[in-house]
Amino acid sequence: MSEPGAPILQVEHLTMRFGGLVAVGDLSFSAKRGEITAIIGPNGAGKTTVFNCITGFYKPTEGMILLRHPAHAEPFLLERMEDHQIGVRAGVARTFQNIRLFSGMTVLENLMVAQHQILNKASFFSLAGLLGLGRYKKAEAEAIDFASYWLEKLDLIDRADDAAGDLPYGGQRRLEIARAMCTRPVLLCLDEPAAGLNPRESAELNATLRWIRDEHQIAILLIEHDMGVVMGISDHIVVLDYGRKIADGSPESIRNDPAVIAAYLGVAEDEVELVEAEVGK
Amino acid sequence: MAERLLDAAEAKTQLPDVAEAIKEAGIAAFIALILFIAIVGIKTENAQGGLELIYRLGAAFALAASIGVVRLLFDLFVWRGFGRETLNRILPKGKRGTVVFALIIVAYLVGAIYFLIPGSRDAVAAGTSGLFADPDWQSRARIFISLSGLLFLTVFVVLSTMGIIMVVRRLLRGTASGKAATPTRTAASRPSTISEFGQQFAPALLVIAVILPVLVAGPQQRYALDTAIQILTYIMLGWGLNVVVGLAGLLDLGYVAFYAVGAYSYALIATELGWSFWVCLPLAGLFAAFWGILLGFPVLRLRGDYLAIVTLAFGEIVRVVLLNWYTLTNGPNGISRIPKLTFFGLSFERYGTENTFHGFFGLEYDAVYRIIFLYYVILVLALSVNFVSQRLRRLPIGRAWEALREDEIACRSLGINTVTTKLTAFAIGAMFGGFAGSFFAMRQGFISPESFTFQESALILAIVVLGGLGSQIGVAIAAVVLIGSSELFRDLEEFRMLIFGGAMVAIMVWKPRGLVGSRSPTVVLRERKIISGSLVKEGAG
Numbered sequence: 001m002s003e004p005g006a007p008i009l010q011v012e013h014l015t016m017r018f019g020g021l022v023a024v025g026d027l028s029f030s031a032k033r034g035e036i037t038a039i040i041g042p043n044g045a046g047k048t049t050v051f052n053c054i055t056g057f058y059k060p061t062e063g064m065i066l067l068r069h070p071a072h073a074e075p076f077l078l079e080r081m082e083d084h085q086i087g088v089r090a091g092v093a094r095t096f097q098n099i100r101l102f103s104g105m106t107v108l109e110n111l112m113v114a115q116h117q118i119l120n121k122a123s124f125f126s127l128a129g130l131l132g133l134g135r136y137k138k139a140e141a142e143a144i145d146f147a148s149y150w151l152e153k154l155d156l157i158d159r160a161d162d163a164a165g166d167l168p169y170g171g172q173r174r175l176e177i178a179r180a181m182c183t184r185p186v187l188l189c190l191d192e193p194a195a196g197l198n199p200r201e202s203a204e205l206n207a208t209l210r211w212i213r214d215e216h217q218i219a220i221l222l223i224e225h226d227m228g229v230v231m232g233i234s235d236h237i238v239v240l241d242y243g244r245k246i247a248d249g250s251p252e253s254i255r256n257d258p259a260v261i262a263a264y265l266g267v268a269e270d271e272v273e274l275v276e277a278e279v280g281k
Numbered sequence: 282m283a284e285r286l287l288d289a290a291e292a293k294t295q296l297p298d299v300a301e302a303i304k305e306a307g308i309a310a311f312i313a314l315i316l317f318i319a320i321v322g323i324k325t326e327n328a329q330g331g332l333e334l335i336y337r338l339g340a341a342f343a344l345a346a347s348i349g350v351v352r353l354l355f356d357l358f359v360w361r362g363f364g365r366e367t368l369n370r371i372l373p374k375g376k377r378g379t380v381v382f383a384l385i386i387v388a389y390l391v392g393a394i395y396f397l398i399p400g401s402r403d404a405v406a407a408g409t410s411g412l413f414a415d416p417d418w419q420s421r422a423r424i425f426i427s428l429s430g431l432l433f434l435t436v437f438v439v440l441s442t443m444g445i446i447m448v449v450r451r452l453l454r455g456t457a458s459g460k461a462a463t464p465t466r467t468a469a470s471r472p473s474t475i476s477e478f479g480q481q482f483a484p485a486l487l488v489i490a491v492i493l494p495v496l497v498a499g500p501q502q503r504y505a506l507d508t509a510i511q512i513l514t515y516i517m518l519g520w521g522l523n524v525v526v527g528l529a530g531l532l533d534l535g536y537v538a539f540y541a542v543g544a545y546s547y548a549l550i551a552t553e554l555g556w557s558f559w560v561c562l563p564l565a566g567l568f569a570a571f572w573g574i575l576l577g578f579p580v581l582r583l584r585g586d587y588l589a590i591v592t593l594a595f596g597e598i599v600r601v602v603l604l605n606w607y608t609l610t611n612g613p614n615g616i617s618r619i620p621k622l623t624f625f626g627l628s629f630e631r632y633g634t635e636n637t638f639h640g641f642f643g644l645e646y647d648a649v650y651r652i653i654f655l656y657y658v659i660l661v662l663a664l665s666v667n668f669v670s671q672r673l674r675r676l677p678i679g680r681a682w683e684a685l686r687e688d689e690i691a692c693r694s695l696g697i698n699t700v701t702t703k704l705t706a707f708a709i710g711a712m713f714g715g716f717a718g719s720f721f722a723m724r725q726g727f728i729s730p731e732s733f734t735f736q737e738s739a740l741i742l743a744i745v746v747l748g749g750l751g752s753q754i755g756v757a758i759a760a761v762v763l764i765g766s767s768e769l770f771r772d773l774e775e776f777r778m779l780i781f782g783g784a785m786v787a788i789m790v791w792k793p794r795g796l797v798g799s800r801s802p803t804v805v806l807r808e809r810k811i812i813s814g815s816l817v818k819e820g821a822g
Contacts, residue, residue: 055694087696094694102687104817105680106802106810112677113684114695119677130672140804148806160806165816183695 007068008033008187008219009054010075014063016049016243023049025243027063031187031219031236033070036209038222038230040254041240042263047223048097050240051189054221055094056083067092069186088117093185095176097192097223103165107156107175110164111147114182119143150178154208170201174208181212187219188212194226202226206233231255239263302356310349317341483754490660494653506652510724512764513659514717519744519756520666521713526742527751528679529706530686530820532589535576535596536741539569539711541603541733543718548616548728549609558622562719569715570708572599577707581700596738603730615729622723624654655724662720666713667753673709675803682706683751683803686820747788749795750819758796 007030016024024046031037039047052058054065056078065078067090076090086092102110112119122128122139151157154174159167164175173193180188193209194202210233213220224230230237230251237254239247241263247254254260322341325332489496497505518540525533546565550556556564576595580588603610610616621629627638629651638654639646673679681702684692692699722728744763748755762784770777792798798814 057690057693083693084696084698087694096691096694100688100691100694102684102691104687104800104812105683106804106812108804108806109680109683109802112804113680113692113697116677116681116684116695116697120681123676123678130669130676132672136676144804144806157806161802161808161810163810163812163816179695 006033007031009221010066011054012064012066014050014053014065015061016053016058017061023243024053027240027245029238029245029248031221033219034213034217035235036213036220036222036233037236037238038224038234039238039240040224040230045240046243047240048191051094051191051223054078055092055189056081056086067187087183091184091186092189093180093183093187094189095180095191095193097195099172099176101164101172101175101179103163105164106161107151107164107167108144108147108160110175110179111150111182112143114179115143115146147182150181154178169196173197177208185218187221189221191223192225193222194224194229202229205229209233299357302353305356306349306353309352310345313348314341314345317344494656503649503652506649506656508765508768510652510656510659511768512761513663514721515741515744515764516757516760517659517663517666517717518714518741519748519760520663520670520753521710521717522741522745523751523753523756524670524682524713525706525710526745528674528686529682529703530818531703531706532592533710534589534593534738534742536710536714537733537735537738538576538596538599539573539714540718540721540737541599542569542572543715544722544728544732545603545610545616546715547719548619548722551620552616552618555620558723562716565719566712566715569718570712573707573711574704577704581703593735596735600730600733603733613729613731615727617727619722619726619728621651621726622655622658629654659720662716666716671753678702678705680803687818743785747785747795749797749814751800751817752795752797755795755797
């Protein structure tokens with residue numbers, strides 16, 4: 001196991017083009033173990049595209065994505081892996097901007113699906129399970145225990161046997177995080193986890209994320225529009241605008257960065273040149 | 282004076298009703314006329330040198346007029362105010378339940394007489410057609426009798442189903458109110474009556490299935506068991522397709538291809554190599570699974586309509602190959618003299634005493650022994666298919682299938698290999714189809730590509746969809762209803778399709794998610810709750 005603070009994810013010169021559109025251009029950043037890294041930027045800045053590249057849904061046009069799994073000596077090159085392998089072998093889990101739960105399955109079943117790989121191996125690709133061997137039963141009991149742990153932590157234990165689609169919105173968001181954590185990741189990518197939450201739920205989410213970071217010592221990568229969440233919990237912020245990185249640093253430095261302010265708020269007509277000179281365009 | 286005013290007011294409220302009803306009846310008759318002119322009014326007939334058009338406008342007008350009259354009657358007496366008032370006066374609300382109950386009893390009695398006493402139908406038909414000397418009118422009378430029998434049967438089925446549902450509801454309500462601790466169910470997770478019915482009565486149904494040969498003993502035994510064997514074959518096919526369509530959410534319109542592969546595998550191996558059925562059965566399953574994977578590969582990336590079209594084409598390709606590969610399959614002539622199953626080496630032949638079933642057990646020869654044996658074979662096969670697919674559903678692979686149906690992208694993000702998941706679904710479903718196919722070939726003794734048309738795929742899919750995607754008991758009920766009713770209405774010939782269509786439309790209107798739309802969870806932490814069908818997705822593929 002590597003010590004806290006070691007970079008888990010290292011993105012180098014990542015570029016993603018869709019035809020003539022450069023969604024992400026020459027982006028480099030890293031996410032460290034035991035830290036929450038936030039990616040922010042105005043709408044259309046390419047944040048979700050970065051996520052899709054990291055989780056293998058898109059194959060990047062250029063660049064390299066390195067993931068250092070503590071249990072493996074060699075780093076994984078995510079841009080060369082199939083999406084399902086990124087989830088299993090490299091230990092990257094994600095949630096989605098528009099919630100993607102298995103709504104017709106129960107809350108517990110959702111978490112069991114997330115542990116598919118472990119259970120599938122234990123059931124010897126279903127053969128042992130088909131014969132009802134004890135090995136699989138034991139693995140299943142362990143998986144249920146693990147799921148219950150996360151259900152308790154995310155306050156969903158009372159709804160364990162309800163359909164996921166029956167949960168209120170906030171519950172569905174929490175369940176998505178629990179489901180991602182059940183894959184036992186080293187890097188958790190959250191795509192706007194606070195979207196649609198009320199202030200109280202948002203605050204609870206902050207506490208949960210901090211707890212996951214400290215207790216489980218994993219790297220969390222976060223896309224968020226809610227600045228309350230971002231500034232409150234991030235250890236490190238990367239700001240994107242039009243697919244390019246315009247700032248990278250601690251919340252304090254980002255808050256005062258003129259380029260960021262310009263990107264978010266715009267600048268007065270007569271200040272454009274001044275700001276551009278300062279940003280170095 | 283005041284009374285008169287009141288009367289006038291009453292007349293005013295009634296008269297527009299009548300005028301409205303007549304107007305609506307006229308419109309209905311007019312629409313019916315347009316339809317009937319096309320459907321009934323013009324008929325093509327084979328004549329020398331081509332087709333000839335025959336006009337039967339009189340019949341079309343008569344049909345349209347009868348539609349108008351029935352509509353008027355409905356308007357006046359069933360849907361409109363004063364008709365209903367009259368009904369209320371004759372039949373007070375409180376007594377209605379008793380009357381419905383009496384009707385159900387009467388329907389049962391008449392139904393029992395009509396269907397269970399052999400020859401009663403023939404007697405009625407013969408009596409009616411005896412009234413006419415003209416053979417043309419005789420056949421018309423026969424069809425009329427059959428159709429009225431059908432109408433009666435529909436009423437009978439509807440009433441008895443209503444009766445059963447009423448009784449079951451009352452029972453359920455009784456048990457629910459009996460337990461004070463029963464938590465109130467939210468509307469979204471209300472279980473369906475049929476699934477609870479199925480769960481409570483599944484052992485009873487199983488017992489009935491096991492003792493069926495005794496239940497139907499008598500002159501009709503052979504026919505009844507033959508029908509039961511056919512139904513069980515379709516139940517098995519339905520359960521197989523249920524894995525692909527119901528669990529994994531992949532719409533497969535070419536399922537009959539695997540049925541054909543299984544049937545031809547057994548037929549060819551058994552006739553060419555002379556291997557036993559019990560050796561060929563797993564082989565046929567493996568071959569079918571192999572073809573399932575072959576079909577699976579090209580369609581991995583397809584979804585929805587595209588998947589349906591490609592699987593449909595696959596089914597046709599297999600049939601066309603069977604039709605044209607003379608050297609292997611003997612083409613449209615099919616394969617005959619496929620070895621029959623023996624009872625642990627004892628054949629069911631009429632002659633010989635040493636190695637025959639009746640000779641060994643010292644019984645009189647009876648062809649029904651073989652049927653009974655086949656019935657148990659297919660029952661065991663179907664039950665084991667059910668057992669395996671129920672088990673699989675609770676295993677990681679089964680959960681992955683259902684997760685794939687719910688959301689493929691989320692599956693991929695969780696590290697589930699969607700390629701192998703889809704391929705295993707195709708393979709397992711195809712394997713079950715292959716088992717059913719080799720049983721079919723063994724039972725028939727003769728197969729040809731004609732048995733494996735798209736019609737069969739559509740029928741199996743209809744069984745799965747009507748039964749409720751993913752539900753085992755629903756599929757079984759749907760197979761009994763669809764195959765059983767098509768047997769029951771055999772003397773209606775092509776009119777059977779009407780019932781078929783009618784049943785499907787009716788179920789899709791009343792229960793758009795099939796007979797059992799709800800889903801039972803595969804793993805439970807504290808309390809098993811049935812998941813409402815409205816939350817369960819059908820899959821995009």
